[in-house]
Amino acid sequence: MTDTVIAAPRRLGNSDALVARRYRSERRFKFYGIAAIAVTAVFLVLLFADILAKGLPAFMEHRLTLPMKVDQAAIDPQNSKDPKVIRAGDFDGPIRQAFRDLFPDVTSRADRKKLMGLLSSGAADDFRAMVVRDPALIGHDAKVPVLMSDDADQYLKGRQTGVEKFPGIGTMTAAAEGEQFKLTTDAAALPTPGDIVRLNGGAFRVLSIGNGVLLAEQLTAPKSLAPAASGTWDILRFTVPESSRRIDDQEALWLEHLKEQGLAQSNIAWRFFTSGDSREPELAGIRGALMGSILTLLVTLFLCLPIGVAAAIYLEEFAPKNRLTQIIELNINNLAAVPSIVFGLLGLAMFLNFFGLPRSAPLVGGLVLALLVLPTIIIASRAALRAVPPSIKEAALGVGASHQQAIFHHVLPLAMPGIMTGTIIGMAHALGETAPLLMIGMVAFIVDIPGSFTEAATVLPIQIYLWSDLPEIAFQSKTAGAIIVLLAFLFVMNAAAIMLRKRFERRW
Amino acid sequence: MSGTYFAILAILVLAAFVLGAQRARGLRGDLGGALHSLPAYHGLYIAAAVLTAMMAIYVVAAPLAEHYIVSQALGAVDSSTATEQMQRDATLRDIQNLVAGLYQGEPSDTLKAGAAAYSSASSLTFWGLNGLGTLAGLAVIFWGLGRIRPELRARNHFEHFVKYVLLACSAVAVLTTIGILLSVVFEAAQFFSKVSPIDFLFGLQWSPQTAMRADQVGSSGAFGIVPLIVGTLLITIIAMLVAGPLGLFSAIYMAEYATPRIRAIVKPILEILAGIPTVVLGFFAALTVAPLIRGTGQSLGLDVASESALAAGLVMGMMIIPFVSSLSDDVINAVPQSLRDGSYAMGATKSETIKKVVLPAALPGIVSAFMLAISRAVGETMIVVMAAGLAANLTINPLAAVTTVTVQIKTLLVGDQEFDSAKTLSAFALGLVLFFFTLALNYIALKIVQRYREQYD
Numbered sequence: 001m002t003d004t005v006i007a008a009p010r011r012l013g014n015s016d017a018l019v020a021r022r023y024r025s026e027r028r029f030k031f032y033g034i035a036a037i038a039v040t041a042v043f044l045v046l047l048f049a050d051i052l053a054k055g056l057p058a059f060m061e062h063r064l065t066l067p068m069k070v071d072q073a074a075i076d077p078q079n080s081k082d083p084k085v086i087r088a089g090d091f092d093g094p095i096r097q098a099f100r101d102l103f104p105d106v107t108s109r110a111d112r113k114k115l116m117g118l119l120s121s122g123a124a125d126d127f128r129a130m131v132v133r134d135p136a137l138i139g140h141d142a143k144v145p146v147l148m149s150d151d152a153d154q155y156l157k158g159r160q161t162g163v164e165k166f167p168g169i170g171t172m173t174a175a176a177e178g179e180q181f182k183l184t185t186d187a188a189a190l191p192t193p194g195d196i197v198r199l200n201g202g203a204f205r206v207l208s209i210g211n212g213v214l215l216a217e218q219l220t221a222p223k224s225l226a227p228a229a230s231g232t233w234d235i236l237r238f239t240v241p242e243s244s245r246r247i248d249d250q251e252a253l254w255l256e257h258l259k260e261q262g263l264a265q266s267n268i269a270w271r272f273f274t275s276g277d278s279r280e281p282e283l284a285g286i287r288g289a290l291m292g293s294i295l296t297l298l299v300t301l302f303l304c305l306p307i308g309v310a311a312a313i314y315l316e317e318f319a320p321k322n323r324l325t326q327i328i329e330l331n332i333n334n335l336a337a338v339p340s341i342v343f344g345l346l347g348l349a350m351f352l353n354f355f356g357l358p359r360s361a362p363l364v365g366g367l368v369l370a371l372l373v374l375p376t377i378i379i380a381s382r383a384a385l386r387a388v389p390p391s392i393k394e395a396a397l398g399v400g401a402s403h404q405q406a407i408f409h410h411v412l413p414l415a416m417p418g419i420m421t422g423t424i425i426g427m428a429h430a431l432g433e434t435a436p437l438l439m440i441g442m443v444a445f446i447v448d449i450p451g452s453f454t455e456a457a458t459v460l461p462i463q464i465y466l467w468s469d470l471p472e473i474a475f476q477s478k479t480a481g482a483i484i485v486l487l488a489f490l491f492v493m494n495a496a497a498i499m500l501r502k503r504f505e506r507r508w
Numbered sequence: 509m510s511g512t513y514f515a516i517l518a519i520l521v522l523a524a525f526v527l528g529a530q531r532a533r534g535l536r537g538d539l540g541g542a543l544h545s546l547p548a549y550h551g552l553y554i555a556a557a558v559l560t561a562m563m564a565i566y567v568v569a570a571p572l573a574e575h576y577i578v579s580q581a582l583g584a585v586d587s588s589t590a591t592e593q594m595q596r597d598a599t600l601r602d603i604q605n606l607v608a609g610l611y612q613g614e615p616s617d618t619l620k621a622g623a624a625a626y627s628s629a630s631s632l633t634f635w636g637l638n639g640l641g642t643l644a645g646l647a648v649i650f651w652g653l654g655r656i657r658p659e660l661r662a663r664n665h666f667e668h669f670v671k672y673v674l675l676a677c678s679a680v681a682v683l684t685t686i687g688i689l690l691s692v693v694f695e696a697a698q699f700f701s702k703v704s705p706i707d708f709l710f711g712l713q714w715s716p717q718t719a720m721r722a723d724q725v726g727s728s729g730a731f732g733i734v735p736l737i738v739g740t741l742l743i744t745i746i747a748m749l750v751a752g753p754l755g756l757f758s759a760i761y762m763a764e765y766a767t768p769r770i771r772a773i774v775k776p777i778l779e780i781l782a783g784i785p786t787v788v789l790g791f792f793a794a795l796t797v798a799p800l801i802r803g804t805g806q807s808l809g810l811d812v813a814s815e816s817a818l819a820a821g822l823v824m825g826m827m828i829i830p831f832v833s834s835l836s837d838d839v840i841n842a843v844p845q846s847l848r849d850g851s852y853a854m855g856a857t858k859s860e861t862i863k864k865v866v867l868p869a870a871l872p873g874i875v876s877a878f879m880l881a882i883s884r885a886v887g888e889t890m891i892v893v894m895a896a897g898l899a900a901n902l903t904i905n906p907l908a909a910v911t912t913v914t915v916q917i918k919t920l921l922v923g924d925q926e927f928d929s930a931k932t933l934s935a936f937a938l939g940l941v942l943f944f945f946t947l948a949l950n951y952i953a954l955k956i957v958q959r960y961r962e963q964y965d
Contacts, residue, residue, distance in 0.1 A: 022857055029859035033761025036754045041777050043826050050796050051788070310677035318671055319678070331681045337880065337950040338943065339887020341914050342688060345939040348921060349691030371684045378681070404667045432785025435889035435914070439921050461787040461890075468791050468894060476795065483788050490783060 051480050051487075058481025061269035061282060062156045063126075064119075064146040064258065068098040070131060072139045081135050091124035091131070095146055102263070103254065105220060114251060120147040122283045147271075148264065150281035150474035155247040155255055156264055159473065161240035163256070166191075168233035172199055174216075174225050180207070183214040190214070191235045194242075196249060199233035200224050203253050219250055246473075272481060276447045277463065281474030284467075286482050288449045292362055292442070292457030293431060295450060299366020300373065300430050305423055307370075308377030309412075312419075315378070316385045317407050336375035343372045344439025352440060359441040360456035368436045373426040380422020384415040417504030424497040428490050434461040460486050510570070512638055517562045520645035521555045527649060528554035531656045545663035553662040554652035556669045561648045562641050569640065573633035577626060584625035585618050692943060695936030702930045703731045708937060710734065714900035714911075716920060716931045731934050733941065735900040739910030743821045743892060744885045746906055750825025751881060755832025756874065762833070763840040764862055782830035790894030793823035798895055805907060813897065813909035820895040821906065824888055828881045835880060839873025839960070840866060872960040876953035883949040887942060889914040913938050 072079065075089035096116060100106070106115050126145045131137055154160050172185045181204055183197060190209060191197055197204045197214070202222025208215045236256065242249050258264040275285035311332075319325040347368035351357045357364050388411050396406035437443070442458050443466065450457035458466070460482060467479040529551030536543050543550075581603050582596060599622065605611040606623040607630075615623070656662075700708070711732020758778070762771060798819035805812035812818075843866050851861040867874070897909030898919060920935035 022860070026857045026859045029862070030761070030765055032757045033765055036757035037761060037774055037777075039754055040758060040781065040826070040829055041774075044777060044781055047784070047789075047792050050792060054795075307677045307680055310674045311680065314671075314674035314678045318674060328678050328682055331685050333954065334947060334950060335681055335684060337883060337946060338688065339883075339889070339914065339946055341887065341889045341917055342692070342939055342943050344921075345917070345936060346684070346688045346691050349695060349936070350687050354691075371680075374681065374684070378678075402663065402667060404670060428783065432783075432787070434785065434787045435893075435918065438889075438918055441922075443922055461785055464787050464791065465890065465894065468794065479791060483791060486785065487788065490785070494783060 051483050054477055055480030055482075055484040057157050057159065058477040058484075059269055059272060060157070060266050061271065062148045062153045062264050063267055064099070064148060064263050065265065066095065066098045066102075066144045066146050066263070067141065068094060068144055070094075070137045070140060070142050070144075075131060076135070076138055079138075083132050083135070086132050086135060086138075087128065089128075089131075091127045095119070095124055095127060095144065098144070099146065102258070102261075111250070115254060118149055118152040118251060118254065120149045120282045121280055122278075123147050125283075145267075147282055150472060151246045152251070152255055153282055154474055154477075155245075155252060156259065156266070159477070160245045160247050161238045161252075163252075164237040164239070166235040166237070167231060168197075168199070168228065168235065169230050171227050171229055172197065172233045173227040174199060174202075174204065174222065176225070177215075179217070181216045181218055183216050184212070185214070191237070194238070196236040196238075196253065197233065198236065198253075199228040200226065205249060219253060272478070276449050277445060277458070277466075278447065281470075281472050281478055284475070284478055286460065286463060286485060288446055289458050289460045289463035289482070290485075291449050291451075292365075292446075293459040295362035295453055295457060296365040296369060296437075296459055297427055297430060299363055299453060300369040301423070301427060303366065303370035304374050304377050304426065308374055308423075308426075309381050309419060311374075311378045312381030312385060313407060313412070316382050317403070317411075332375050332378055335371075336379065339435075340372055340433055341435040341439065343368050344436030346371070347436060347440040358454050358456075360444050360446075360458070361454045362450065362457050362459075363453040364440050365437050365442050365457075365459065366453070368440060369430040369433060372433060372436060373430050376426040376429060377419075377422055380425070381415070381419045384418025384422065385411060387418060388414045414506075417500055421497045421501050424493050424500070428493040428497075431489060431493070432461055432486065434465055437462055438465075460489075510566075512634070513562075513566060513570075513641055516638060516642055517559070517566075517645070520562065520642070520649065521558050524558040524645075524649045524652065525551035525555040527551070527653060528656060531653055532662070535656065535658055543658050544661055549663040549666050550656050550660065552666045553660075553669075554649060554656075556666055557652050558645050558648045560669075561644050565641050565644055566637075569637050573637055577629040577633060580629035581622045581626035585622040688943065692936050692940045695933050696940040699930060699933035699937045702933070707731060708733055708934075712902060714916070716916075716934055731930065731937075733913075733938070735902040736911060736913050736916055736938070738902055738904065739817070739896070739900070740886055740912040740914075742817050742904055742906065742910055743824060743896060743912060744882055746818060746821025747825035747828060747885045748878065748882060750822055751828040751832050751885075752878065754825075755829045755881070756836055758829070759833040759836035759840060760862060760867075763837050764858065764866070778830045778833055781826070782834075784827075786827065786888060786890040787894070789823050789827055790890040790892075793819050793891055793895035797823055801907075810907060812907045815895060815897040815909040816907050817896060817910045818906040820892050823895065824885055824891050827888065827891065828884050831881045831884055832877055835877035836870075836874050839870045839877065839957075842873065843869045872956045876956040876960075879949045879953040879956075883946040883953075886949075887914065887946050889918060893918050913942050917942070 071094050074094050075091065076082075076086050078085070096119070099119060100112065100115065103115060106112055123146045126147060130142070130144065148156070151160070168185075170186045172183060175182045175184070183204060183206070190212070191206050191214065193206050193208055195206045196219065197206060197216065200222040201220070203219040204216035205219055206214050206216045236253075238245075238249070238252065247255070255264065271283070272285045273290075274287055275283060276288035278284040315325065315329065319328075347364055351364045351367055352359055357367075392414065393406045393411050396410045397403070401409065437459060443462055444456060444458065445466070446456055446458050448455075464479055464482045464486065467475045467482065529547045532543060532545075532547035532550035536547060545553075578600060582599065585599055585603070599619075602611065602615070602619055603622045603626050606615050606619060607626055708731050711730060712734050713730035713732045714735045715730045758774070762774060766774065794815075798814060798816060801816055801819050801822075802812045802814055805816075847865050847869055848861055851865040852858075856864065892912045892915050896915055897911055898915065899909060900911050900916075901908055903910060917935045917938050920932060920938075
């Protein structure tokens with residue numbers, strides 16, 4: 001105690017400055033708090049904005065409407081009207097022929113192949129479904145919806161490149177010069193190299209410019225080389241260079257042509273909700289994953305709700321204060337903090353290898369998730385039971401009910417809203433869980449829609465994970481679309497939980 | 509087989525309830541209402557007895573029946589092919605497919621014999637098990653109906669049964685822990701019989717993939733866990749550098765400054781963040797944050813890996829902000845108001861009170877909140893699976909690609925597995941490490957919180 005230094009009394013003259021400094025530090029400190037919350041909120045907004053921007057286009061798809069005759073010979077030559085025969089008919093050929101007829105200029109084999117690449121490999125599915133639904137169409141004219149390929153779809157959605165169009169002002173003349181063409185114009189605004197000039201039904205890509213003369217290469221042959229008057233020709237400019245997009249200039253020109261003709265339209269992609277997974281992005285949907293999620297969650301719910309509530313009732317009301325009870329309580333708390341992937345290891349080693357349950361099945365997934373969310377439900381149920389005032393139980397006991405009658409007839413019904421809230425939150429947690437299900441093989445590529453608890457299935461979060469790994473840009477969009485669906489489900493579940501809490505919350 | 513059995517079980521349980529209750533009601537009518545228990549409890553009592561008996565039979569007999577079918581089927585096939593475990597499984601699968609009509613191609617004669625044996629054994633056990641169960645159920649019903657008397661304490665017996673059911677349900681948590689321990693420890697033990705624990709814990713190289721090819725040099729693979737631990741810690745540290753300050757400051761603001769209206773706005777924001785599935789955050793980290801960091805780094809002339817630890821760490825930090833803030837919020841709120849009042853009385857400003865009085869008082873709780881958040885970050889899988897790399901680089905450069913324990917577990921176990929290779933088994937050893945690490949962190953955190961609570965109670 002000898003070296004205690006007694007601070008000199010502070011001079012009063014400085015106090016104003018000191019107070020000002022202390023207030024400044026006070027404001028600064030408060031600002032840190034606001035800033036921290038603001039950063040978190042901004043992150044959340046960025047996350048949602050990013051996912052919405054990426055995912056919303058996945059709910060739309062581009063389809064061609066091809067007017068064509070539904071060919072009897074290709075589909076149902078014997079006029080049997082048998083759905084089986086119709087289903088086996090050739091729908092692909094007529095569509096391809098009708099599509100080719102739109103571009104009579106395209107003659108070379110390579111170009112035709114490229115042209116067909118604009119159609120989805122499942123383009124005939126809609127046509128087939130349409131004719132099977134309405135066999136009377138056979139032999140008549142119909143407007144047939146034809147799905148476009150993912151790249152074409154992405155282009156038409158403007159996600160491959162931006163397109164700027166300039167109407168031609170002034171006269172433009174094209175003249176052949178060897179392999180290339182010379183374009184001369186009196187227009188004031190000249191195209192730049194890389195632009196595409198369309199005139200007289202042909203298209204030229206500008207290579208270089210010198211003295212008002214454009215050197216260009218031909219993409220599509222024009223009908224004539226006559227001078228094109230103002231307004232009859234135009235310039236297309238792509239904001240992304242050809243080398244860094246999956247649709248080249250030629251394909252882009254075809255697509256622009258289809259768009260201008262009003263043949264390619266954007267429609268709501270119900271397919272996204274009605275079909276299973278596919279290797280082709282434009283055909284892939286989330287129905288299989290949704291069914292898998294529903295089946296898995298059903299198993300989880302039927303296991304963990306009764307077990308969780310029973311455990312909560314026991315621990316809250318009947319458990320003697322002994323070592324076993326202590327161990328159980330400690331266990332529940334610890335289980336709540338075990339990483340979810342460890343539950344996956346449990347599922348793999350116990351349920352699959354030891355008990356020999358089927359791999360990839362919603363049954364096993366549901367089992368694992370039930371164990372995973374059990375602590376959540378037990379903790380929530382215990383809180384709900386505790387919130388019921390003891391006077392209720394005491395009154396029941398007072399009029400002669402047994403302990404169990406008091407609990408099951410009086411306390412439990414009053415705690416039910418709280419228990420349901422906890423259960424819904426637990427289910428929402430289970431719906432978003434991915435890692436443990438990866439371990440038990442729910443990660444396979446599954447095209448069929450699962451129909452039972454033991455069939456191979458995948459779930460929505462795993463579908464998201466699988467798609468996010470694929471290189472196609474269209475799958476990125478699908479991934480974000482699936483995320484939007486997942487978040488919508490979570491939102492609805494949480495909103496239901498909040499409603500339930502608000503509606504049945506009682507102040508005793 | 510099980511479907512029929514449980515259908516019979518359900519019917520008999522229902523019948524037991526109805527018959528028991530009716531019998532008791534009849535007794536009451538005869539005697540003028542002098543039963544010990546309500547008639548429904550008599551019914552429940554018998555129903556519980558039937559349920560117990562039939563479940564016991566199923567639990568014992570079903571695995572035996574399964575074993576019998578398999579041994580009969582394999583016995584009918586040439587026994588010499590049935591020595592190897594793998595071959596036995598394959599044969600069995602063929603037989604099952606043949607019975608189900610899913611077999612591809614023309615089955616051999618031995619396979620047909622096996623299938624025949626399989627079918628006959630199946631139908632035998634089907635009738636045997638169901639018959640046994642039905643008989644037992646009916647016997648219990650008759651026994652129970654005979655026991656129904658006015659003085660039978662049916663309610664007490666039934667409540668006793670219910671209590672055991674409740675106890676069994678709460679024991680599921682303990683069974684889960686035991687299950688986790690057993691599954692992880694058994695496989696890890698097998699792993700450690702192939703790779704020494706010293707090499708595992710202190711080895712500086714992790715390349716399990718080489719273990720696939722037995723003929724190669726270094727075919728045993730390298731199972732040094734140090735690069736994984738360093739990678740995990742690197743990402744965790746980045747995450748805590750984000751979540752620590754942000755979470756703590758938002759907790760302080762929420763607990764000390766925010767009006768109820770602001771709390772009502774901010775709390776849902778944090779809850780929404782906590783409710784976002786990690787696969788969504790992983791997608792965001794891999795496809796938005798990582799390219800952003802890479803682009804920024806390259807424009808600054810830095811060499812950034814496309815799967816940098818920074819991207820995964822940043823997003824993971826965002827994920828654990830709600831944990832840090834809600835736990836810290838609780839402990840700050842738990843600091844007695846008298847401490848604050850004392851500080852204000854001395855003339856301290858609010859921030860001075862928080863810094864000098866509230867935070868020191870809440871420190872143990874905040875430390876435990878951080879520990880829980882760290883255990884969350886260490887065990888997190890999807891964000892790192894999607895945004896962090898696979899290559900086990902031993903580096904502490906946040907711009908380089910590192911891998912984590914959870915990523916390796918996932919990589920080793922997804923896809924085809926052979927449960928005798930060190931490669932697959934090493935995943936369980938990693939799981940063991942992960943389990944005990946998080947368990948230890950949680951245990952310490954809980955102990956700290958408990959001690960801290962006692963201080964103010």
